[in-house]
Each structure stands twice: as structure tokens, then as C-alpha cells.
Amino acid sequence: MASYRTAAGDGRDGRLQSPTFARNSPPIIARLAPWLNGLAGPVLEIGSGTGQHAAAMALAFPDLQWWPSDPDAAHRASISAWQAHLRAPDRPALALDGAADWAADPGVAALGPLGAVVSMNVIHISPVAVARGIIAGAGKALGRGGLLIFYGPFKENGEHTGAGNAAFDRGLRAENPDWGLRDIADLTAWSAAAGLDREAVIAMPANNRIVLFRKA
Numbered sequence: 001m002a003s004y005r006t007a008a009g010d011g012r013d014g015r016l017q018s019p020t021f022a023r024n025s026p027p028i029i030a031r032l033a034p035w036l037n038g039l040a041g042p043v044l045e046i047g048s049g050t051g052q053h054a055a056a057m058a059l060a061f062p063d064l065q066w067w068p069s070d071p072d073a074a075h076r077a078s079i080s081a082w083q084a085h086l087r088a089p090d091r092p093a094l095a096l097d098g099a100a101d102w103a104a105d106p107g108v109a110a111l112g113p114l115g116a117v118v119s120m121n122v123i124h125i126s127p128v129a130v131a132r133g134i135i136a137g138a139g140k141a142l143g144r145g146g147l148l149i150f151y152g153p154f155k156e157n158g159e160h161t162g163a164g165n166a167a168f169d170r171g172l173r174a175e176n177p178d179w180g181l182r183d184i185a186d187l188t189a190w191s192a193a194a195g196l197d198r199e200a201v202i203a204m205p206a207n208n209r210i211v212l213f214r215k216a
Ligand SMILES: C[S@@+](CC[C@H](N)C(=O)[O-])C[C@H]1O[C@@H](n2cnc3c(N)ncnc32)[C@H](O)[C@@H]1O
Pocket: 001, 018, 021, 046, 047, 048, 049, 050, 053, 070, 071, 072, 075, 096, 097, 098, 099, 119, 120, 121, 122, 125, 126, 130
């Protein structure tokens, strides 16, 4: 996560910046709006990173309670710093590990049934246990009709969706053999086992996808 160690501003308030946030945020907000508007229950983000998306989403969807989380303490500090800098609602990030039984975390339980669980650019840069854990936890923590939403690069039925993603996947696996692009077909099977039905796959710029599942 070396790229996230880039400081924003004068570097004194702990804000880190993602090189892809500015490009990716507007289309994510636009394409998720029809799904997020009117959602019942709070939204929990797993792996919020710098916190730029969390602050942007909280400001774009003021009727939602967008709760960030990240296992990395420097990232949690950055999340708070972005909330303060952008005057977004002050919601301290939870220290959640997606591979653990995060739905049982007291901070998650205190939120009550969730309207959505969102994880962007996390499950390819972590072991497969994180993808499976996020899905299993969403099955427990979402309220009826709640959404599990993944954003990032994915494989589809065993194939890469483009040469760029194939090269990216090779690079990830070279860096850590446990990392790599996940296949939407696998996510769909794991989600079905957790009581979540696939609702939509949305093509996004740069060969990314939004993948949505709904709790029956
Ligand atoms: C590439 S960053 C994406 C951050 C942010 N969602 C974004 O799109 O800018 C991946 C994030 O996943 C977090 N992460 C890594 N392992 C994790 C785990 N086991 N559970 C939850 N988050 C994890 C990292 O700390 C990092 O903040």
C-alpha cells in the first residue's frame, strides 16, 4: 500500500491520498446513486483506505449514515482527517478485518441491521479469506433487502476482462501469491451460500465493475 503513504495537504493532519480517487469517485457516485438513495439502515464500508471515498460518499448521500472501517491505524487516522478537512460527518473508522467475524464486532452490532456493506478495491489486494469473510459477514449484518457492493477489477467466468487487468493480476500475484483479481462467478457462489443473491454487474471506466448482491 505504498502509494497510500502519499500525504495530502501539508502532511501534518494525517490525510493520505489515493492516486485513483479523483478519477474513480464521480462515476462510482453516479452509478451507485440509484441503489443507495432510499436505502434503509446504515452503510458500512470495509477497507476504507485513505477515507477519501468515505467522505465523498457521506457528502454525496447525506441521508445515509456512511461508516468507514480499516484495519490499518494510519488509514483510520487519514479517514478522520478527511472527514474533518471536508466537513463530512465525524464517524470514527472501525478497526475491522474483513477476514474475521467482523459482523460480531461490538461497533458493528451497535449499528443495527445494515442497509449496505460496501468494499472498494480491497478483495484483490488481500487473501481470498477477506473476500469470503466480507461476504459471510454481510450475510449476517445486512438487514432484509440490504446490499453488498464490491467495486474494483474482477475476472468473469475465469477470464480477464482486458489485457490491462491480466497484467495487473500478474503483478499482484508476483507481489503476494495470496492476492489477485477475484472471479465474479466465485463471489456469486459464496454470496448465494450466505443468503445473498446477485442483483447486478455494472461496467465501469478502466475495466472496473460494480458487483451488487442483495440479501433475500
Ligand atoms: C487498495 S486499498 C483501497 C482503499 C479504498 N477502499 C479505495 O478504494 O481507495 C485497500 C484497503 O484494504 C485494506 N485492507 C487490507 N486488508 C484488509 C482486511 N483484511 N480487511 C479489511 N480491509 C483490509 C487496506 O488497509 C487498504 O486500506
